[in-house]
Amino acid sequence: MRVVTPQEPADATTEAGTSWRELAVTRSLDPARARAEKRVQRFLDAALELMSTSDNKDFTVQQVVEQSGQSLRSFYQYFAGKYELLLALFEESVRSTAEQLATTTDAIDDPLEKLRAFLVEYYQICTPTPKGKPAPKRPGPNPAAIAEFAQQLLTEHPREAAEAFGPLVGLLESLLTDAAAAGLLRNDINHRRIAGILLQEIMFNAFASTISGTSVREGGADDLWDLVLHGIAAR
Numbered sequence: 001m002r003v004v005t006p007q008e009p010a011d012a013t014t015e016a017g018t019s020w021r022e023l024a025v026t027r028s029l030d031p032a033r034a035r036a037e038k039r040v041q042r043f044l045d046a047a048l049e050l051m052s053t054s055d056n057k058d059f060t061v062q063q064v065v066e067q068s069g070q071s072l073r074s075f076y077q078y079f080a081g082k083y084e085l086l087l088a089l090f091e092e093s094v095r096s097t098a099e100q101l102a103t104t105t106d107a108i109d110d111p112l113e114k115l116r117a118f119l120v121e122y123y124q125i126c127t128p129t130p131k132g133k134p135a136p137k138r139p140g141p142n143p144a145a146i147a148e149f150a151q152q153l154l155t156e157h158p159r160e161a162a163e164a165f166g167p168l169v170g171l172l173e174s175l176l177t178d179a180a181a182a183g184l185l186r187n188d189i190n191h192r193r194i195a196g197i198l199l200q201e202i203m204f205n206a207f208a209s210t211i212s213g214t215s216v217r218e219g220g221a222d223d224l225w226d227l228v229l230h231g232i233a234a235r
Contacts, residue, residue: 019095020088024078040078040088042068047089051146061085080234090162093146097125098167105171113178116225118175119202122168123221126203147203169195198228 024040046067050059063083065072079085104121105114126147153161172195180187205220
């Protein structure tokens with residue numbers, strides 16, 4: 001079996017609505033699906049643990065295999081290589097984040113406050129911990145590692161990136177649309193495109209702070225919200 005490295009695209013492509021995790025599971029026969037689910041999850045959990053304790057995604061397949069307590073043969077039964085594993089892990093991260101943000105926003109009635117809660121919480125999720133300080137306890141891979149893979153995915157594999165970001169884009173687009181319908185935001189703009197712009201700004205907010213020479217944490221979420229709501233024109 002040809003091994004697919006993180007630098008090259010996988011030969012397999014997913015059908016619309018099928019995640020890479022689901023693709024890994026469906027490579028098994030239906031009677032073995034439950035066992036396959038558990039084995040795939042163990043590989044994902046192992047990769048997640050490795051990424052949670054590192055600032056990058058430079059772990060090896062062998063490390064994932066050892067961490068999971070499974071065999072190398074079993075790994076390649078479900079994944080064509082590390083690239084597919086990272087895609088599955090990234091999709092899981094986006095999906096769980098979207099579910100967390102949906103839970104937060106569902107508890108709020110005001111459309112504008114829903115949007116603000118989404119932006120502020122997602123900003124906090126994506127903000128890396130300053131060097132020398134202990135990382136806060138939070139689910140999911142290290143934000144720096146996810147941002148690094150997301151950057152590669154967006155530039156080298158845009159189709160897979162669009163599918164992976166679907167849950168977050170859809171949620172934010174609906175929040176923008178609802179706020180516009182309530183007369184609180186402009187209704188003459190493409191809300192899906194605006195959702196992409198906002199997600200890009202939040203996920204890569206550390207770069208903006210590096211470029212400007214400012215703190216990544218001091219007032220960043222509030223500044224972003226003020227920019228979204230009022231722009232840069234004089235009031």
